[in-house]
Amino acid sequence: MTTLLRARDVAFAYPSAPGTPVLARLGLTLRVGDRLGVVGENGSGKSTLLGVLAGDLAPTAGDVERAGSLAVVPQEMADGAATVGDLVARSLGTARAAAARLEAALASGDGGTHGGAERSRDVALAVEQYEASAAWDADRLLDEALTRFGAPRDPARPLAAMSVGERYRVRLACRLAEGADAVLLDEPTNHLDPTALAHLTQRIRTWPGGVIVVTHDRQLLDDVATAVLDLDPTVDGVPARYGARRGVGFGYADYRRAKRAALARWRTRYRAEQERLAELFDRRDYAYEHLSDEWRPPKGSKKNRRGTRARQHVKAADRAHARLERTAVDVPPPPPEIALPALDGEPAARTSIASGGRVLALTGAVVPGRLDRPDLAVELGPGGRLLVVGPNGAGKSTLLALLAAAVAPDVRVGYLAQEAAFDAATVGGAQDVATARILAALEDGSLEPDSVVPLATTGLVAPEDLDRPVAELSVGRRRRLDLALTLMTAPHVLVLDEPTNHLAVDLMDALTAWLREVGAAVVVATHDRRMRADLADWPTLDLG
Structure with missing residues (x-):
């Protein structure tokens, strides 16, 4: 199965906060047929991950390999003075160039400037590029996408004059129409109605390459994801990937169940370690207290011997405490402690x-x-x-x-x-x-x-x-x-x-x-x- 993207031990930190990495120890592989859902707490680095995978951001550690063409649809994009027509032309550029290349290759033999074998190679290459870009159907696919997504179609209409949702739908339709091998989508359902959602779901499910979709849409994860990458913290610091065994279905409920189980194991381990730490604190405090007492022993006691033994107990307790601290895990960050207010529905007046x-x-x-x-x-x-x-x-x-x-x-x-x-x-x-x-x-x-x-x-x-x-x-x-x-x-x-x-x-x-x-x-x-x-x-x- 063809690999389209591979990230190895990737880390990323913004220059303004070099000591606070947004991503760390991240690895993933995207193959043809994969539909990877990316989830995580707000600010966990989901959009940053797409930027690193696309090459817009350089990782501070690790590396990313890419094969084939790539299309990205971010949540936010600076459109400047662009119009709908500008995006459409950009989207159809590859297909139209492939069509022109094929036309030129077919016409090149008319004047006899190419030998038969060379002309055959040119035509074969042009046909391959024409088919890869689906140039014969590109205009229809884009027209259908604009219609199904409910996007504005007037070529002269400036994107700056549209709502956020309208701009996003135009961009989404145009990028999908490019037919890239790998598509990276950042919250694509935010501005889509049920008709547009159905079309997007169908396009993702039948995409001939691979798709990575950052989404909060639980139904979309159920409908399209073959695996889920969760960027929330884990016990070992490595982002967790949840997926099905071969031949077994996978959905949002399966992901939630697996994540809850992993978090429960993490919390159980943490509680056990905290109990052990508390026990060691008590033992060390007991040793310190008795060490302090031994320097003022009752008359006739063997203070030096008793003091030496007490110091040995303290050192042993210190060593045991240090060993456990070195292997202890951090407090597991559970799902955010949301405490939304009850709110009074009865105005005082x-x-x-x-x-x-x-x-x-x-x-x-x-x-x-x-x-x-x-x-x-x-x-x-x-x-x-x-x-x-x-x-x-x-x-x-x-x-x-x-x-x-x-x-x-x-x-x-x-x-x-x-x-x-x-x-x-x-x-x-x-x-x-x-x-x-x-x-x-x-x-x-x-x-x-x-x-x-x-x-x-x-x-x-x-x-x-x-x-x-x-x-x-x-x-x-x-x-x-x-x-x-x-x-x-x-x-x-x-x-x-x-x-x-x-x-x-x-x-x-x-x-x-x-x-x-x-x-x-x-x-x-x-x-x-x-x-x-x-x-x-x-x-x-x-x-x-």
Whole structure:
């Protein structure tokens, strides 16, 4: 089986933090037919790994071998002044060049400038390149991908004038149409509706080469992955690869089961070592105490002999303690200790709520060019629930923005937009951003001091990230920060637009369970198929 990518003992650290490697002791092999899912906590190095494999980042240790063509679709990409037509032309460049080469080879014999054998070799090579790039079908495949992904098709349309989702879908369609041997996808489901997800799933499952996909989408892992590479810490420091034995099926549930078992073994070993360390501490303390006592012995005692024996006990205890410390493992980092707040769904100023006990009411939803539903009426009482679904372009995000603005007086709303309230260019640290938001809410009277949900208590933001500039946080960690900021004001109504985007798989089940139990009223729009299935008993508004 042809090997397309091989990484050996790879490590990587950014120049700004050379002593803190993002990747360490990583090895993987991608062969034809492999579909490797990559998971891990936000900030564990998933996007960095793709950059190293693609050659965009040079590893600080180890090496990467590549064979065949390679296409990468990152989460974020600088498009500059590019248009849809520019990306289409770039995508079809290889196929069109192969078609032109074949045409030239076939025409070269007309003037007799080539001998028969040489011309045959030229034609054979041109045909091979033509078939490898599927040049005869490239335009149709790209047209189909743009259609199935719901991507803009106007060649003159600038990417800078599009939404994040529209830009991503154009890039995804174009890169897949290139037909590379190995494809690296970074969170490809973030901006896809069910139709587009079905098309992506089919393309990955039938890809003739190999695919590496970084994803939080549990259903996609179930549908396509032949193995899962988990970048979360392990007992031996080597990223774990979970996969099936030959001829045995493999899915997300199998991965979760295997990871839980590995983590349980790690914790068991750690607890046993900590108990042994505590025992050695007690023995050493006992020896020290008796050594101290022996320098003031009762009259007539053999102090020198007793003191020497005590010192021997101390040295033995020190040696045993040092041996165990050298072989002890670190504290196993379990899935993040998420402690999402309960939230009170009943505003204190009940008398100010609109008649009928509603915390949110919207009649008619019309935004020219984006949403035209004058017939729409949405009402939620305290603790109410609403799931919003529909294809891309149906106006889900527009509707959620209207709902967030339609809360009753004295009702606090937490609105998580699909696009972050800040980006990588935001100046200041995570704690600075949080402080500014809280001070603004306190100043305008929408929040009482005792209602604040501290940033660090949710477990969404790691302590080491509190003072880091937002620009240095990964896309996933910025998303977690945005969610934590949404919860800081203890909202009575939560309006969440694609809350699973960019989040790690370990957070997904916890987030879904919390949404089902939280006291606040909740409106969710999500493309995540597993979350939609888990919330299928909620009242549903379909904008399709």
